[in-house]
Amino acid sequence: MSFRVYNGAAEITKTVDAYFEYNIKPGCGQPVSHSISYPFGASNTNPIRVTISGLTVGDYTYRIRVVSGATTLYTPWYRLKIVKSDNALPVVTVSRTLVDTTRKADSEYISVLNLNGQATDDCTDTLSVSWVKTSGPSAIMNDDFKGNLTLNDLSEGEYVFALVAEDDRGGVTRAEVKVIVRPPPLPPPPPVLTYMKAFSPNDDTIDDRWKVTGISATPDITEVLVVNQFGQRIETLRPPFINDEVWDGTQFGKPMPDGAYYFIVKDKTNQEIKRGSVLLVR
Ligand SMILES: [Ca+2]
Ligand SMILES: [Ca+2]
Numbered sequence: 027m028s029f030r031v032y033n034g035a036a037e038i039t040k041t042v043d044a045y046f047e048y049n050i051k052p053g054c055g056q057p058v059s060h061s062i063s064y065p066f067g068a069s070n071t072n073p074i075r076v077t078i079s080g081l082t083v084g085d086y087t088y089r090i091r092v093v094s095g096a097t098t099l100y101t102p103w104y105r106l107k108i109v110k111s112d113n114a115l116p117v118v119t120v121s122r123t124l125v126d127t128t129r130k131a132d133s134e135y136i137s138v139l140n141l142n143g144q145a146t147d148d149c150t151d152t153l154s155v156s157w158v159k160t161s162g163p164s165a166i167m168n169d170d171f172k173g174n175l176t177l178n179d180l181s182e183g184e185y186v187f188a189l190v191a192e193d194d195r196g197g198v199t200r201a202e203v204k205v206i207v208r209p210p211p212l213p214p215p216p217p218v219l220t221y222m223k224a225f226s227p228n229d230d231t232i233d234d235r236w237k238v239t240g241i242s243a244t245p246d247i248t249e250v251l252v253v254n255q256f257g258q259r260i261e262t263l264r265p266p267f268i269n270d271e272v273w274d275g276t277q278f279g280k281p282m283p284d285g286a287y288y289f290i291v292k293d294k295t296n297q298e299i300k301r302g303s304v305l306l307v308r
Contacts, residue, residue, distance in 0.1 A: 116147040116191035118201040128208040129182065139177040141203050145191035152194040160186040160202065180207050216244045219291065224305035227275030235271035236304055238291070242267045246293040253288050260287065275306050284308055 087103045120143035127139070147153045157175040159165060162185030166178040173189060185205040192198045217240030225236040241247060242265070250263040250272050260277045273289075275282055284306050291300040 113195045115197040116199040118145045118191045118199045120201045125205045129210045141175040143173045143189040155191045228308040236273040237270045251290045
């Protein structure tokens with residue numbers, strides 16, 4: 027560009043080249059105002075180089091002021107427009123990519139589970155951030171749209187949730203979290219009940235008590251009914267059965283005669299879970 031500079035009555039034509047160099051930084055730099063004062067004499071034809079850094083996207087205007095003696099001249103205003111070249115995609119991170127959890131019991135649902143993440147993008151883009159469920163059973167999702175997700179009522183299965191960030195120029199990035207909800211562990215199977223076919227309650231310390239092996243470790247047993255061969259009730263034995271010992275061969279403390287007796291083991295629903303016979307031999 028050239029300027030017409032008047033110095034007193036004489037017109038002096040000067041040629042001034044102005045250069046603007048700029049970088050668009052990926053960060054969030056603030057525009058930097060910049061002015062120069064470049065004194066030059068009547069014969070100065072050096073180019074003026076102006077460097078402005080930190081410009082962000084937007085429209086700018088500039089002009090150059092030339093002072094020569096008492097004379098000040100301005101160039102017209104020129105426009106400088108800075109646009110983005112390539113759109114940087116949002117950057118999305120999640121605090122964990124796998125959640126592996128197990129329900130403690132059939133009645134327990136995973137009631138609250140929190141997932142967290144965050145998203146960033148070019149500072150001048152408007153970013154929308156939300157969680158979506160990509161796959162899996164139903165779940166109640168409470169998304170605060172700031173990267174935090176609270177999940178309720180997860181049932182068993184495998185889920186994939188994704189934190190999705192989209193900028194206002196269509197750039198989309200997602201980060202996934204796999205959530206596994208496992209069934210509660212199976213309860214151990216009840217022990218198999220085996221019982222002595224005969225016992226001898228004669229206080230010789232050998233087989234003096236009738237034992238049902240495994241009965242003390244079997245839940246929900248409420249009673250063992252012992253009857254004689256005529257079907258008459260002899261005893262109703264109830265837990266706890268220490269060392270699996272059930273009966274001492276007496277009825278209310280009175281020793282019962284030798285012979286065959288019959289028993290029924292019942293649980294709390296009054297279901298019969300075992301029956302058999304035992305020989306009392308002194
Ligand atoms: Ca962007
Ligand atoms: Ca004995």
